[in-house]
């Protein structure tokens with residue numbers, strides 16, 4: 190006979206499997222018509238590969254800075270179909286995957302990076318107003334919550350270091366009510382909640398309005414260069430350009446030597462049905478912050494404009510051989526686990542259903558924040574490795590790529606963060622074995638009051654990690 194735990198799990202599996210297997214954000218009647226692919230030979234000043242946030246910002250900023258420059262963006266599938274249309278929509282000021290990571294890795298320039306990050310988020314907000322992006326931009330901030338005793342002191346210290354408000358159990362529960370919360374910290378200004386697919390679609394429309402040409406269903410299959418510039422081979426033609434930007438995220442880079450630096454890590458998300466007024470009142474959430482809990486394996490969650498709860502994270506799955514596949518977008522056991530954790534956090538919402546379930550690949554690098562550089566003797570620039578915090582940081586990455594292509598020294602090109610690289614991941618089978626051992630160790634640390642084992646301490650010492 191099945192135990193009551195098994196029966197509960199089966200019930201939750203039925204509940205999550207009734208949801209639509211698609212990104213809530215992309216599953217919208219507002220999705221624009223697909224643009225035509227590139228055919229024949231086309232020439233331009235700047236080619237942009239990738240139609241997610243990184244490529245779209247690069248195209249927009251390049252054209253804004255120099256309206257006379259011809260810019261062509263090619264996207265292998267559709268605008269925003271990958272990470273940019275599947276994420277949690279936390280548009281964070283941090284360029285370093287959080288303050289703690291930035292402070293630890295770049296102590297000498299941490300304050301500069303924080304300033305640049307705030308300026309970047311301000312600029313995204315300004316562009317949203319200027320171009321009229323219909324992306325439900327709400328600068329609601331984030332609430333970090335402690336759900337285990339050992340996390341409380343860590344949150345208090347981090348709140349003091351970052352100058353944000355520490356909340357005791359009663360105060361955090363007055364914001365968002367969960368019986369699992371022991372404390373919280375509220376960073377009110379440094380994160381906006383956005384509808385990410387609408388942001389990508391809005392960026393693409395803005396690009397076209399100022400003269401960028403966009404081609405969808407146009408994967409670049411090869412990249413070569415000569416004295417005159419670069420050539421991108423595509424399925425139905427050729428794109429010649431003086432310079433190129435690669436914003437291809439977790440996908441295999443057209444510059445092969447970059448591939449060891451990235452592993453695609455799958456992250457999964459559920460979205461509930463819209464909460465009724467009574468359900469919403471039972472949770473509170475008047476200030477509509479994004480929320481993240483404080484384990485190594487953490488959940489992130491937020492309200493959508495129509496008051497659903499988006500609930501994602503925890504499992505961060507790496508598949509052998511750096512393989513990316515559409516079948517990996519669905520993982521029933523992870524959805525069931527996410528639902529279990531959801532109802533532990535919000536028992537008052539028992540009975541609510543889920544409307545959408547999906548997953549997507551994150552471009553994880555071992556330092557958790559993007560790295561940058563050039564190839565083909567300075568004619569090609571790239572930014573990669575945003576590791577789960579790229580909704581905002583991709584705009585900054587786009588600026589870095591354009592500065593690098595200009596050949597000039599700028600504030601951005603001189604940053605240690607821009608000049609240095611993370612440690613690469615080893616080849617298979619060591620990458621897979623290493624990731625599994627690290628995930629196991631992180632899970633153990635979460636169960637043992639945060640205590641890190643020898644493997645994690647060794648990785649910390651050499652500056653290498655695994656995160657989503």
Ligand SMILES: Cc1cc2nc3c(=O)[nH]c(=O)nc-3n(C[C@H](O)[C@H](O)[C@H](O)COP(=O)(O)OP(=O)(O)OC[C@H]3O[C@@H](n4cnc5c(N)ncnc54)[C@H](O)[C@@H]3O)c2cc1C
Pocket residue numbers: 238239240241242243244263264265266267268269270271272273274275276277278279280281407408409410436437438439440441443456457458489501548549550551575576577578579580581582583
């Ligand atoms: C489930 C999930 C949740 C996340 N949550 C958050 C969050 O809440 N906040 C946050 O800040 N970040 C989050 N992220 C990360 C964030 O979504 C990404 O960092 C960001 O969208 C990266 O944008 P991008 O343009 O670099 O990549 P993508 O959006 O992946 O775009 C890359 C594009 O390049 C195209 N491409 C690749 N190779 C080629 C080629 N050879 N030719 C032509 N086109 C090519 C692809 O088709 C793709 O459209 C999340 C990611 C996932 C998957």
